[in-house]
Amino acid sequence: MDTEMQPFIETLGWSLLHLLWQGAAITAVLAVALGLLRKRSAQLRYVLASLALVALPVTFAITFATAWPQARPALALHEMDPPSPADAADASPERSNPAAIAARG
Secondary structure, X not given: OOOOOHXXXXXXXXXXXXXXXXXXXXXXXXXXXXXXXXXXXXXXXXXXXXXXXXXXXXXXXHHHHHHHHHOOOOOOHHHOOOOOHHHHHHOOHHHHOHHHHHHHO
């Protein structure tokens, strides 16, 4: 699989998986609402059902947009280089602490 497409494909897959339970929840709420509104006008029930249909792709889009920034390509173990001793010295807490730098200086 192309590593550039991997975050997109993973986000798409998870969003579709979440759409299953989200769609079931929307359908359950619609079923209860239609049951309670059984004796009301057909137009009202039609509007509710239409809103439920519109809610499905909207829910998918929100889930996808929320999950997209969190997707990061996984690095293969062979691509990771151990830090060099110079990098470790540069990352020491006293090097990044202004008070420690002033005390030495």
